[in-house]
Amino acid sequence: MKNKKKPVAKPVTPNTKKLSGSPQTPFTAELNEWLGKHRYKVIGGLIVLWVIIRASLFHTVANGPLYKMYAWKESDSYFFDEQARALAAGDWLNRQPLHPYHGWHQEFADYYFKQHPDKRNQILAANPGRDSTFIPGKVLWNEWYGGNRYHQEPLYAYLLAFLYVLTGNGIYWMMVLQCLVGAMSGVILWLITRRFFDDATALLACLFYTFCGTVLFQESLILRTCWSVFFTLLTVWTFQKALDRGTRSAFLVSGITIGLAYLLQSFFVLFLIGALGIYLARERKLSKTLLQNSGLIAGGFLLVCLPVILRNVAVGAPLFSTTSTGAITFVATNVYGTNAISRWQPEAAKSAEIMGATNGKFLPAALESLGTHSAGSYLQLVWSKFQSVLNGAEWPNNENYYFYREIVPVVKMAFLNFYWIVGLGVAGIFFALYNRKKHPALYLAILLHLGIMIGFYVLGRLRAPLAVLLLPFAAYCVIECLRFAQTESKVWFAKIGVVALCVYFLAYRFYPPNVTTLDRTDYHALYETVYLDRVKNNAESKQTNEAILIHEEFLKYQPKFITDVKVGKVLKSPSEIDLLDYFANHHQIQSYLYEDAGNNNMAAKEMEKFNTMKTVADNSRRNRTR
Numbered sequence: 001m002k003n004k005k006k007p008v009a010k011p012v013t014p015n016t017k018k019l020s021g022s023p024q025t026p027f028t029a030e031l032n033e034w035l036g037k038h039r040y041k042v043i044g045g046l047i048v049l050w051v052i053i054r055a056s057l058f059h060t061v062a063n064g065p066l067y068k069m070y071a072w073k074e075s076d077s078y079f080f081d082e083q084a085r086a087l088a089a090g091d092w093l094n095r096q097p098l099h100p101y102h103g104w105h106q107e108f109a110d111y112y113f114k115q116h117p118d119k120r121n122q123i124l125a126a127n128p129g130r131d132s133t134f135i136p137g138k139v140l141w142n143e144w145y146g147g148n149r150y151h152q153e154p155l156y157a158y159l160l161a162f163l164y165v166l167t168g169n170g171i172y173w174m175m176v177l178q179c180l181v182g183a184m185s186g187v188i189l190w191l192i193t194r195r196f197f198d199d200a201t202a203l204l205a206c207l208f209y210t211f212c213g214t215v216l217f218q219e220s221l222i223l224r225t226c227w228s229v230f231f232t233l234l235t236v237w238t239f240q241k242a243l244d245r246g247t248r249s250a251f252l253v254s255g256i257t258i259g260l261a262y263l264l265q266s267f268f269v270l271f272l273i274g275a276l277g278i279y280l281a282r283e284r285k286l287s288k289t290l291l292q293n294s295g296l297i298a299g300g301f302l303l304v305c306l307p308v309i310l311r312n313v314a315v316g317a318p319l320f321s322t323t324s325t326g327a328i329t330f331v332a333t334n335v336y337g338t339n340a341i342s343r344w345q346p347e348a349a350k351s352a353e354i355m356g357a358t359n360g361k362f363l364p365a366a367l368e369s370l371g372t373h374s375a376g377s378y379l380q381l382v383w384s385k386f387q388s389v390l391n392g393a394e395w396p397n398n399e400n401y402y403f404y405r406e407i408v409p410v411v412k413m414a415f416l417n418f419y420w421i422v423g424l425g426v427a428g429i430f431f432a433l434y435n436r437k438k439h440p441a442l443y444l445a446i447l448l449h450l451g452i453m454i455g456f457y458v459l460g461r462l463r464a465p466l467a468v469l470l471l472p473f474a475a476y477c478v479i480e481c482l483r484f485a486q487t488e489s490k491v492w493f494a495k496i497g498v499v500a501l502c503v504y505f506l507a508y509r510f511y512p513p514n515v516t517t518l519d520r521t522d523y524h525a526l527y528e529t530v531y532l533d534r535v536k537n538n539a540e541s542k543q544t545n546e547a548i549l550i551h552e553e554f555l556k557y558q559p560k561f562i563t564d565v566k567v568g569k570v571l572k573s574p575s576e577i578d579l580l581d582y583f584a585n586h587h588q589i590q591s592y593l594y595e596d597a598g599n600n601n602m603a604a605k606e607m608e609k610f611n612t613m614k615t616v617a618d619n620s621r622r623n624r625t626r
Helices: 026-037 039-062 065-071 076-088 103-115 117-125 136-144 155-167 170-196 199-210 213-220 225-245 248-264 266-283 288-315 326-334 348-358 362-370 375-390 401-407 409-413 418-438 440-455 460-487 491-506 520-540 544-555 574-596 600-625
Strands: none
Touching: 026 039, 026 199, 026 460, 039 065, 039 170, 039 199, 039 213, 039 409, 065 076, 065 170, 065 520, 076 155, 076 170, 103 117, 103 136, 103 348, 117 136, 155 170, 155 248, 170 199, 170 213, 170 225, 170 460, 199 460, 213 225, 213 401, 213 409, 213 460, 225 248, 225 266, 225 440, 225 460, 248 266, 248 288, 266 288, 266 440, 326 348, 326 362, 348 362, 375 440, 401 409, 418 440, 418 460, 418 491, 440 460, 460 491, 520 544, 520 574, 544 574, 574 600
16 A cells, blocks of 8 residues: 655645634724735835835935945944955955954954964064065964955855946945845735734734834945844745745745855854754654755755855865854853953953964864853853843944934934833743744744854844844734733733733833943044045145035034033033043034134134033043042
8 A cells, every 4th residue: 555645734824813812802803804805005005115214214324424334444344345346356256365454353463472472473484575564463363264264154245246246336236235125024024924923913013113223224234234134034934934835845945045044144054953953843753755855955055055165165265164253253252251242342361362272263262262161150141141132222333323313314213122122022922922833933033043142242233133033022912912902801911911021121121221322433433434534635735615614514413412512511421421522622623624724713613612522521520530
């Protein structure tokens, strides 16, 4: 007797009726029925709204000084552009070592050479034909980074390089593309939420997404964050479709999607492992179908990775390497006494020694950094990172959400931040636990991004995918409370209690942010990349009036509290005092420019502003030391 073929799983349709365990009410039933019948109009309207918002974002950034922020040499954005230009210029295999050398790299190198002068001498002896541009510290870091290994995962840099080849202006068109990707992420979020919950929850989740400024502003940056959000949602969607349909093509597409995500950020390999584990747990036993479909996921993943493997063979890099930053990132954020939990302030003394002892190899370096801890101290570090994840402050690095809010109106109007998302989202997860088997792909993605931050470090841009993953649960939390409120059920009071506790312990307790919201670094980077050379060149060529206008344009971006400052005002925040000092110096520069132009009246007014601001800054410092 022949074995019967295992039936293919039927597609699972979205929930347009009540969820199991949820009370049905006339309002929610009618709402879901209406939304189900008009779903194309609903998603069409949302897409139009997302495009309008992103068009406003793009217009403000592309036609203002923020457009040039990628050119700040201390940023990852600058290096992505540098790498993309090198690729587009013809070095498509990235044969030559190409790694950034920022201020903190120099600090590490200086410390290490001081402790190990023999290493510096060795580097100098190996490069007898060096010129004045030769930097021993850069050679040291090239060794630690693994020579011609990719510095960061290659997908983003190659996308940017292709845009340079196709258009000649990769930065401009990458911003355009990222705005479109942001809208596409919203569509996938709608599909996911509708699949796992219902139409009403999907609509609310997408409205939350519309006003999520902490995610929106990332689309205007030359960074990978908006792509990480997109691929996080896409991997969840395609894997769930594979589980629903059970077809070979669906599993292959899922593997390809995970492979692309891996080439963007290598930690997505953990999603592949988790997805295979979920599929095995669902099937409960080995079978030919399970092995075939698992092979298709793995095969799709490897198919996408094949070009990188062949490139590594061609240039002599480790076969499966996609990045060289893992070791230093783990060491700097996990060594005992680290200051890099939510900000990149690595300690050179311990970290450089570990990098030197292990030559930047990830596993030995990771073990060395963990070896600096006792069990208790490492658990305390993990707990600190977990608290930083829950804290809704947008920890800045290479960008600052609060800085962009000062300049970009649409980001300021997009009010929803992580504080409220995590409070409602966690409550929604509690409410959905009774139906937890329906959401394995969502839970896997949430655990992945949570684990990466706890394993390495917590930043606002690294947390953006987690924020979006929590939106369906946040929306479900609100919808559930509305459902139970309509039934006048006693359970409603319990649910409201759960929401109140989650919002208090995960949002209100951390609010307002105990992180520097505005920092002179952002304004200095803006001035340095956009205004400094223009002011300097015009002043030196005696075009003083032009220099005044350019410098005055920069002063228009000073924060409102600086514009309104008066004698007698006392500032309490160290960052505000520092920023006041910074702009005081710029008003002094403006005074000198007016003086050179022969406008003594305006020079005196600017000097008066300088004196006022300096007086307030000095008094505020003295007040803090009392």
